[in-house]
Every structure is written in C-alpha cells, then in structure tokens.
Amino acid sequence: MSEKKKVKKVEIRAFSPGVDLFFSIVVALFAISCIIPFIFVIIISLTSEGSLANNGYSFWPEAWSFEAYRYIFSGQMSQKIIRAFGVTILVTVLGTLLNSTITSLYAYAISRSNFPFRRFFTIFALITMLFVPGMVANYLVMTNLLQLKDTIWALILPLALGPFNILVMRTFFRKNVPDSIIESARIDGASEMKIFIRIVLPLAVPGIATISLFAALGYWNDWFNALLYIQNDNLVPLQYLLMKIQNNLDYLAQNAGMSAQMAGGLAALPNESARMAIVVISTLPIAITYPFFQKYFVGGLTIGGVKE
Numbered sequence: 001m002s003e004k005k006k007v008k009k010v011e012i013r014a015f016s017p018g019v020d021l022f023f024s025i026v027v028a029l030f031a032i033s034c035i036i037p038f039i040f041v042i043i044i045s046l047t048s049e050g051s052l053a054n055n056g057y058s059f060w061p062e063a064w065s066f067e068a069y070r071y072i073f074s075g076q077m078s079q080k081i082i083r084a085f086g087v088t089i090l091v092t093v094l095g096t097l098l099n100s101t102i103t104s105l106y107a108y109a110i111s112r113s114n115f116p117f118r119r120f121f122t123i124f125a126l127i128t129m130l131f132v133p134g135m136v137a138n139y140l141v142m143t144n145l146l147q148l149k150d151t152i153w154a155l156i157l158p159l160a161l162g163p164f165n166i167l168v169m170r171t172f173f174r175k176n177v178p179d180s181i182i183e184s185a186r187i188d189g190a191s192e193m194k195i196f197i198r199i200v201l202p203l204a205v206p207g208i209a210t211i212s213l214f215a216a217l218g219y220w221n222d223w224f225n226a227l228l229y230i231q232n233d234n235l236v237p238l239q240y241l242l243m244k245i246q247n248n249l250d251y252l253a254q255n256a257g258m259s260a261q262m263a264g265g266l267a268a269l270p271n272e273s274a275r276m277a278i279v280v281i282s283t284l285p286i287a288i289t290y291p292f293f294q295k296y297f298v299g300g301l302t303i304g305g306v307k308e
Helices: 017-045 049-055 067-072 075-111 118-130 135-145 153-159 163-176 179-187 192-203 205-221 224-229 238-254 260-267 271-300
Strands: none
Touching (some): 049 271, 067 075, 075 118, 075 153, 075 163, 075 205, 075 238, 118 163, 135 153, 135 224, 153 205, 153 224, 163 205, 192 205, 205 271
C-alpha cells in the first residue's frame, strides 16, 4: 500500500499585482461610467430652467433650483403622485410575493426527479416562452373572460408568472437542494409542504431573492398594463402617471405657438429639468432597494454546504 504524499505547498494560480491593478482600474472605470449618467440626470433636475436654456447641460450649473420637484409635487399634482406611489408600491409588493410564490412552487415541482409530470410541465413552460399569444388575445382574456378591467389585479396578474424565472429557479433547486436531504426529511415523517417550507425555502433564499428582484423591477417599471386596462384615476401607477405628465409637457411645447397665453404659461414651466426629475423619481426608489438584495446574490455563490 503506497503512502500518501504530504502536501507541503499549495500553488494558487493568480494574476500578478500589476495585472490585478489593471483589471481593478478597468472595473472601476466601468462602474463610474454606469453611475455618472444617473448623477448627471440628478444634477440636471436640480438646475434652473434659465441656466439650462443659456448654458445647456452641465455638471456645474450656473444656478440651482428645486422648481422641477416643486412643480411635480405641488397642488393637485402632488396628491396624484402620492396616490400613484401607493398604487405602485402595493402592486410591486403583492405582485412580487405572488410571483415568487408561484414560481418557486412550480419550479420546485419540476426540479424533482420523482415528480411524474415534470417533463410535461417543463415543456409547457418553454412553449409559453417561445410562443406569445399577442396583445389582442391578452386583452380579451383580461377584460372579457376574467372581467379584470379597472381593478388592481389587472396590474398584478399579467406579470404573476414568467417562464424565464421558472427555469432559473428549476436549475437553482436542482443544483442546490440535494435529494438526500428531502429523502431524509421524508424518512423522518415530514410532509411535502413541510419539507418545502422548512428545508427547501431556507436553502433557496438567494435564488428566490434573485427572481424577486426581477419581478419587483418588472412591476415597478410596468406602465403598459395600466395603459391597456386602467381608466380609473385612483388606480393609475406611478410610471403611467409620469408618462402622462411627460406627454402633457410635450403637448404644451409643441403647441406653444397657438396663443401668447399658452406660450407664457409654458415659459414658466421647468420643462427640461422636470423631465429629468421624472426620471429620478421613477428610478431612485427601486435603485435604493438593490443593496438589500445584493447580499443574497453573494450568498448564492456559497450555498450548497451539504456534501454527498
């Protein structure tokens, strides 16, 4: 019997310090190039309209102003925006919970080798991803069949389940939830639902956080479903309301020459800075939530502690 060789030195192949510095600089420049446009948009939204007209866009504006935000959040407009914020937050929270729940249950079922219909439901999900029925069919189903027009569910159900997220979670369950754990729980007498809630879900937190972020971004940025199904002003989400404000500003700008009174009113509006303020308002809240999901992305790289 041959003796095992004692490991005296472990060689770790890595880049030299110079190459590390080079790639660090490249990544830093890329990160700066991503964040600078958003900072530039914030600066423009805080620039006075006169300064924009005279000097154009600048990182160091001649005069600062909150007129764009004052215009958006003043009078009846503020009430509409606050109500739209509430609708968007409600739709995002409920929709994300519904999406992550249905997606996890569907993906977990088709990820288990002992599920007899896993091939059928996997192909079924793939077919819905490859063949889309189209806008008319979706509209008829939502309005005539389900009678969901002018309801909050018309903003939630169209995005409640996506085949891409199903495939992502199916792969995650197959890679990170070993069958031996599930078999051990079954031997101990645990039911399928108890296994899913007590064992599978804690192991799948990084994957669920990932699809939850995808779903939250989809709900937060969605305005098209509101355009199709919502006519009640109390159910208008933020993105659709901001788009209507933008369209109103464009209409006033295009028809400014119709009368001197309209031209005078348009001159008092912070047109350019208001556009950028709208971008900031619609982007900043969802950007702030990203760090709360980031730690789960990092955790996803180290999950899978059970060794067979």
